[in-house]
Amino acid sequence: MNKKSSAHYQREFRRRLREQGLVKKEVWIRPENAKRLALVEKQLRNPDISTWINVGDVMTNNTNESAGLWTTQTLMKALEAEALIESGRATVELIEGVEPSLYVVMKEFGDLPVFLTVVGEQIIVEAVLWPQSVVTDVTAFNDAILRTHKYFPLSTISLDSMQEDEDYYHMFGALSSTSLISNVVFEIEVLATNVIQATEAYSEFLRVESN
Secondary structure, X not given: OOOOOHHHHHHHHHHHHHHOOOOOOOOOOXXXXXXXXXXXXXXXXXXXXXXOOOHHHHHOOXXXXXXXXXXXXXXXXXXXXXXXXXXXXXXXXXXXXXXXXXXXXXXXXXXXXXXXXXXXXXXXXXXXXXXXXXXXXXHHHHHHHHHHHHHOOOOXXXXXXXXXXXXXXXXXXXXXXXXXXXXXXXXXXXXHHHHHHHHHHOHHHEOOOOX
16 A cells, blocks of 8 residues: 655645646635635636536535445446546546455645545545654644544544554545435545645644655
């Protein structure tokens, strides 16, 4: 498994945004509007945008009940037809196993890897943040996460043991396995954005990586 931490992808993400001529602007909003801001920011990065999509339509909790539950295989086929994949902004690959999963590489986010797994009635979308060993003060860091992770829309942070390895912090989101494919894509993109933002927000607790 790729052991690069989210700090690596954050640096790549910023570098690629600068190469596109984009600039960073700080904004102050109410926490409940974070999901709307993420969508608007995505639109504002497009130099050719001529119309604005309805934020409310994208964020509605519509489902895909008529099509039944997604499986990992059917979800992959649907994702391959989405603009995110077709445009080359991301790639998707099926990882076979007892519990098959999808490996999505977010090109726009410094090749950040995101994993999707269909578990019963849920789709879990997750990404590795960093190993616990790079955290300078674990107690203070865990306390900070509990107090602030709600500011990252649709995502939660967990600490998980990885096979024959140390503990790693992950960021993940979950949605119904009857969700519309557009909602699945939105979840993937929001998670990728949150990984980058979390790395910046918690940087004071992390040891600086050597290249």
